[in-house]
Amino acid sequence: MSDVAFQEDEYHRQLDLALWRRVLRHARPYRRPLLGLSVAALVVATVEVFFPLATGWLIDEAVANGVSGRLYALAGFYFALCLLLSVCIFAFISFAGRVATGVAFDLREQAFTRLQQLSFAYFDVRPVGWLVTRVTADVSKISSLLPWFLLDLVWGGSLILGIAVAMLWINWPLALIVLAIMPPISLISVFFQRRMLGSSRLIRKTNSQMTAAFNEAITGVRTTKTLVREDEALREFQGLSSGMFQHCMRNALQSAAYLPMVMSLGSLGVGLVLWRGGVTLGSAEGSMTLGTLIAFMQFAAFLHMPVEELARRFTDLQSAQAAAERVQSLLDTEPAIADSPAVCARLAAHSADAPRDDVAIDGFSPRIERIAFRDVGFWYKPGEPVLQHFDLEVRMGQTIALVGATGGGKSTIVSLLARFYEPTEGRIEVDGVEYRERALEWWQSNFGIVLQSPVLFSGSVRENIRYGRLDATDEEVEAAARLVNAHGFISELSEGYDFDVGERGNRLSTGQRQLISLARAVIADPQVFILDEATSSVDTETERLIQDGVHRVLEGRLSFVIAHRLSTIRAADLILVIDAGRVVEQGTHAELMARRGRYHALYVGQFTRQREQAWLAGDATPSKAELR
Amino acid sequence: MQAQTHRLRLFWRLLAGQRLVYACATLALVVASCFLYLVPLVPQIVIDGVFMAGEGEAAPSRLTAWAVERLGGETFLRQNLWLPALLILAFSAIAGAFTYLRGRWSARASESIIRRLRDQVYDQLQHLPCRYFDQAETGDLIQRATSDVETVRTFLTSHVVEIGRALIMFLVPLPLMLSIDWRMTLVSVLLMPVIVGFSVFFFLKVKSAFRQTDEAEAKLTTTVQENLAGIRVVRAFARQAFEEQKFGQANTTHRERDFRLYRILAWFWSSSDLICFLQRALVVCAGAWWVATGSLQVGAFFFFITAVGMFMWPLRQMGRILTDLGKAIVALDRIGEILGAARESAADQVAAPGPETLRGEIVFDRVSFAHAENSPVLREVSFRVPAGSSLAILGPSGSGKSTIINLLLRLYDHDAGEIRLDGHDLRELDRAFVRRQMSVVMQEPFLYSKTLRENLRLARPGANDEEIIEATTVAAVHDSIQRFAHRYDTLVGERGVTLSGGQRQRVAIARALVKAPAVLILDDALSAVDTDTEAAILAALAARAGHHTTILIAHRVSTVMHADQIIVLEQGRVTESGTHLALLERGGLYARLWQAQGEAAEDCERERLAGLAARAETAPP
Numbered sequence A: 001m002s003d004v005a006f007q008e009d010e011y012h013r014q015l016d017l018a019l020w021r022r023v024l025r026h027a028r029p030y031r032r033p034l035l036g037l038s039v040a041a042l043v044v045a046t047v048e049v050f051f052p053l054a055t056g057w058l059i060d061e062a063v064a065n066g067v068s069g070r071l072y073a074l075a076g077f078y079f080a081l082c083l084l085l086s087v088c089i090f091a092f093i094s095f096a097g098r099v100a101t102g103v104a105f106d107l108r109e110q111a112f113t114r115l116q117q118l119s120f121a122y123f124d125v126r127p128v129g130w131l132v133t134r135v136t137a138d139v140s141k142i143s144s145l146l147p148w149f150l151l152d153l154v155w156g157g158s159l160i161l162g163i164a165v166a167m168l169w170i171n172w173p174l175a176l177i178v179l180a181i182m183p184p185i186s187l188i189s190v191f192f193q194r195r196m197l198g199s200s201r202l203i204r205k206t207n208s209q210m211t212a213a214f215n216e217a218i219t220g221v222r223t224t225k226t227l228v229r230e231d232e233a234l235r236e237f238q239g240l241s242s243g244m245f246q247h248c249m250r251n252a253l254q255s256a257a258y259l260p261m262v263m264s265l266g267s268l269g270v271g272l273v274l275w276r277g278g279v280t281l282g283s284a285e286g287s288m289t290l291g292t293l294i295a296f297m298q299f300a301a302f303l304h305m306p307v308e309e310l311a312r313r314f315t316d317l318q319s320a321q322a323a324a325e326r327v328q329s330l331l332d333t334e335p336a337i338a339d340s341p342a343v344c345a346r347l348a349a350h351s352a353d354a355p356r357d358d359v360a361i362d363g364f365s366p367r368i369e370r371i372a373f374r375d376v377g378f379w380y381k382p383g384e385p386v387l388q389h390f391d392l393e394v395r396m397g398q399t400i401a402l403v404g405a406t407g408g409g410k411s412t413i414v415s416l417l418a419r420f421y422e423p424t425e426g427r428i429e430v431d432g433v434e435y436r437e438r439a440l441e442w443w444q445s446n447f448g449i450v451l452q453s454p455v456l457f458s459g460s461v462r463e464n465i466r467y468g469r470l471d472a473t474d475e476e477v478e479a480a481a482r483l484v485n486a487h488g489f490i491s492e493l494s495e496g497y498d499f500d501v502g503e504r505g506n507r508l509s510t511g512q513r514q515l516i517s518l519a520r521a522v523i524a525d526p527q528v529f530i531l532d533e534a535t536s537s538v539d540t541e542t543e544r545l546i547q548d549g550v551h552r553v554l555e556g557r558l559s560f561v562i563a564h565r566l567s568t569i570r571a572a573d574l575i576l577v578i579d580a581g582r583v584v585e586q587g588t589h590a591e592l593m594a595r596r597g598r599y600h601a602l603y604v605g606q607f608t609r610q611r612e613q614a615w616l617a618g619d620a621t622p623s624k625a626e627l628r
Numbered sequence B: 001m002q003a004q005t006h007r008l009r010l011f012w013r014l015l016a017g018q019r020l021v022y023a024c025a026t027l028a029l030v031v032a033s034c035f036l037y038l039v040p041l042v043p044q045i046v047i048d049g050v051f052m053a054g055e056g057e058a059a060p061s062r063l064t065a066w067a068v069e070r071l072g073g074e075t076f077l078r079q080n081l082w083l084p085a086l087l088i089l090a091f092s093a094i095a096g097a098f099t100y101l102r103g104r105w106s107a108r109a110s111e112s113i114i115r116r117l118r119d120q121v122y123d124q125l126q127h128l129p130c131r132y133f134d135q136a137e138t139g140d141l142i143q144r145a146t147s148d149v150e151t152v153r154t155f156l157t158s159h160v161v162e163i164g165r166a167l168i169m170f171l172v173p174l175p176l177m178l179s180i181d182w183r184m185t186l187v188s189v190l191l192m193p194v195i196v197g198f199s200v201f202f203f204l205k206v207k208s209a210f211r212q213t214d215e216a217e218a219k220l221t222t223t224v225q226e227n228l229a230g231i232r233v234v235r236a237f238a239r240q241a242f243e244e245q246k247f248g249q250a251n252t253t254h255r256e257r258d259f260r261l262y263r264i265l266a267w268f269w270s271s272s273d274l275i276c277f278l279q280r281a282l283v284v285c286a287g288a289w290w291v292a293t294g295s296l297q298v299g300a301f302f303f304f305i306t307a308v309g310m311f312m313w314p315l316r317q318m319g320r321i322l323t324d325l326g327k328a329i330v331a332l333d334r335i336g337e338i339l340g341a342a343r344e345s346a347a348d349q350v351a352a353p354g355p356e357t358l359r360g361e362i363v364f365d366r367v368s369f370a371h372a373e374n375s376p377v378l379r380e381v382s383f384r385v386p387a388g389s390s391l392a393i394l395g396p397s398g399s400g401k402s403t404i405i406n407l408l409l410r411l412y413d414h415d416a417g418e419i420r421l422d423g424h425d426l427r428e429l430d431r432a433f434v435r436r437q438m439s440v441v442m443q444e445p446f447l448y449s450k451t452l453r454e455n456l457r458l459a460r461p462g463a464n465d466e467e468i469i470e471a472t473t474v475a476a477v478h479d480s481i482q483r484f485a486h487r488y489d490t491l492v493g494e495r496g497v498t499l500s501g502g503q504r505q506r507v508a509i510a511r512a513l514v515k516a517p518a519v520l521i522l523d524d525a526l527s528a529v530d531t532d533t534e535a536a537i538l539a540a541l542a543a544r545a546g547h548h549t550t551i552l553i554a555h556r557v558s559t560v561m562h563a564d565q566i567i568v569l570e571q572g573r574v575t576e577s578g579t580h581l582a583l584l585e586r587g588g589l590y591a592r593l594w595q596a597q598g599e600a601a602e603d604c605e606r607e608r609l610a611g612l613a614a615r616a617e618t619a620p621p
């Protein structure tokens, strides 16, 4: 299975610092709030070191001197600390919000813009749902992680440091005893966090599989119903949900075991302080007071928190690494089809000029006169050539028809023409210039394309038609609809042109969708038309009416028509019979008929069968004897 | 109120089967928190009963005196301070063990519930009527099935527990605190009502902000989703700038709402933290005052400081938990909407012993149907297809051809008239049974993201490879498949994008052929197939004629003319029906369609005759 490029990427065990450095670059515009955040975190940590100390001082003062001025001062100090802490908390949440929302906004914008530029080949192997997750969930994950990670890094680090310094300052032997619980806490944290990382990755992976399963259940619901495979599908799904259950259980058990262990180690610290500190308390040698003892016990009970928090953040970082990798790789993916540096330079040179009618944005003529395929070869996957040694030369005003067996490569040819893909061999020339030397934007804006499977956007009929030319007036929309014979059914819809076509247009019949996408192409007023089985689901009579209308539109333009119904293409100036990626025959209808080759066989086959059936059924026109 | 009891009932039903486990988890929590409070009690006893013995005016409490007595007396303890240290560790370890048990049990309970919920939602989605999906948006449904379920999961795994913990942690130490010092107890809980009240106030206040942010996020997601689903159209019209602008709007709104939420949260957290800190400051200062005046022992003071810390933080979380509770309620409602929707078979009245199999006689008797009121799609459609014969349906776009199929498959239920299969009213037959009797190729075929072989085998799980190849050969897709690098193991991507239009259609035809149904339905299934292949497929079908009833929808007269009976549908009405010849004679739409193709045919006829003549010349008899 080669096309699983989009599947969950493998995870690296180690933190990929280079990757994070690149991700961090997106936070560069937010240096100021990040700085504010760090300062706030530093102040918070400092204040938190002072709380137990202040408590200890209060106790010592109360025990030694009873109610005194100093006691009042200390109480005031304590309240002031509370106030300062709240202000800092307000500050860091606001700063974090600024960074998180800002980075998310920037990343999303860049990712979306990039997606608009990437080539079709990119989308061929990646499900829509998977891509949507990149722009939404993955970006959220990274952008919210960045500020909180920094916050906890500064806060946790300075808190541990602050506590250690304070304790060593006051009573270093006891401090060393308390600090001795740090290594085991860290070890246990690392041990468990590693494991939790593993299980949470499994959870995420199963989760995205489940999302895909739901997606398929909903989009394929009719097929599932008609195949009566609800129970089987449910069984498949239950496999996923059971897996999810197991992974979640494992993760929950890991964290259920982890927290009590760390807490117990904290209590061990408290006990040690009580024991060793209590021994020195009475003796004259130490500076140990009851207040100090209590402060130390509070430190010991508190010490595991920053360690735990730091460990958790590093796990978050690691678990967000996959998301970061995916987003970053999306941003780093250079569109396979884009303007070359030379074209960009020309675009830049001409962008300064006032727009002129006789010069395209890339400095060449805006009119297309001739298009030529020269020895074009193409494959979607290496080793499976779709098109080989394809040659074709066409002139403005011609109608070119492509016919031939299914899977022969007809749609591929027009995709190459529209530069949705580029030839892997040979060249396509526009008036003698290789089309890769023309501006992509200019080139593609000259096309009016009706794709083989019509896709509409949710919204009204009018909006959908107007998508072809955004500034079209209501009258022009209606005129286009009339031209393709869609006006009739549209005006019968309950809200006429304002009828909401539903998701992907599923409130319309297939033929109606085709007609609307045809109108959308007609209104675009392009130089080149591509109609890929644009009327395959429309009845013959309507098709004829459309042809008459579209024929007028096609006049003076270049058009490529793909059709299986040969009656629709007889009038074409050039008919190409495509088979297995090669042109096996070409010419006008008359020429090809005279040649009595493939086309003749196809054409005759199509209609003689029809005639024969009619005769067999008793239609008297030619006698049966004649048939022999 | 109604909604509230409804919700509670839904919630209570969710817990079914796991209530005992939850009860055990709660019990473990109570035990764990009892031991947790014993931990600071030990230093208290040691400080008051040993270190401070004899100092200060206040006598040690009865509890302290008793405990010191039990532990071997003041002097013994003073020399063996490791004993209380060990006790601290032991209590903490026991509390830890019970905390672990609580975690284990509550995880078991909640994960089981969620697994069941997920399965239920999936099952329900598959059984909802098509009408439901016409109204719903795919993205929204997926959101409900995934992130909403996830919200409920977090709620069950951590928040239910957190609420319990906050209460228990608050209630458990109260007697102990009261027995030590009632004044300090009072000071310790002084601001508690404020904290809880503030949380509730906050919860009410931010509900709408949260909702707005969620809405903005949903908008953002749908915008991206729609853009990417239609990316080929976007590119075909070079509408990138337009799309970027549309997305930019959604993105900006989302950022603004999200940032506003952060601001609100900043206010809330800093204020509620301030109240909590003030509460602790009150305890510290009041305690210090009473210690200074000699009416409080230092150890007891220490106990209160620690205890306040222990029960205050869970309570502080209440604000967040309440907001999450709010979210969970919304999520539960949204899931409830799916689960509460009527299944398609909800009102079915299946006649007790249905038939074993069907022969395939189909009768439509004045059947009418509408998607929305006053815009009828089918109007009094009547026809009869004898078992084993074939029916072709022809008509302009939107005339209701596919709708007939949808009714026959009971994807939708008709409004009036009667559909009969072998004389049984369709409504009295089991839906699954009816569908099993039919094999259908939809107008826009859907392939699952599985391998080709798996996709083909779906129609009849028992089918072996020969049967599959036979079907693909008839559908003229076997050769194309052989050319793929992985042949029948080729993974068909999302919606089968890597197949050409015709290939996808033919795989769907093959899938329908793998089954040997009573009724075979081809809805415009040959539209993207070249004419040779079409002829081959039709010939193969003709060879099977008589084995099953065939319904064929097409736009080419040449495709449908062989059918035993042809009906022409216009604007939901059967306007013509009969055989090819009969219809030609009527001179209606069918004849006109025939005419349209006829020109070409005549032209071709000339060619053919010319060909015959030429052959006659070159090869005389």
Ligand SMILES: Nc1ncnc2c1ncn2[C@@H]1O[C@H](COP(=O)(O)OP(=O)(O)OP(=O)(O)O)[C@@H](O)[C@H]1O
Binding pocket: A124, A380, A381, A386, A405, A406, A407, A408, A409, A410, A411, A412, A413, A452, B497, B498, B499, B500, B501, B502, B503, B528
């Ligand atoms: N995006 C793609 N990725 C990989 N292979 C593809 C892709 N699109 C088409 N193919 C393959 O390329 C070949 C030619 O496909 P193409 O769509 O050009 O055929 P076609 O002549 O338009 O056929 P049809 O008449 O069925 O539309 C087929 O074998 C098809 O499976």
Ligand SMILES: Nc1ncnc2c1ncn2[C@@H]1O[C@H](COP(=O)(O)OP(=O)(O)OP(=O)(O)O)[C@@H](O)[C@H]1O
Binding pocket: A506, A507, A508, A509, A510, A511, A512, A537, A538, B134, B371, B372, B377, B395, B396, B397, B398, B399, B400, B401, B402, B403, B404, B443, B524
């Ligand atoms: N889900 C829906 N909601 C509302 N209206 C619908 C829905 N599906 C179809 N319609 C309407 O019902 C009518 C009949 O649709 P149907 O799909 O049966 O047409 P059809 O004859 O199969 O056309 P085609 O030849 O284009 O496939 C159309 O006017 C269409 O707009």
Ligand SMILES: [Mg+2]
Binding pocket: A410, A411, A412, A452, A532, B500, B501, B502
């Ligand atoms: Mg094609």
Ligand SMILES: [Mg+2]
Binding pocket: A509, A510, A511, B401, B402, B403, B443, B524
């Ligand atoms: Mg249809």
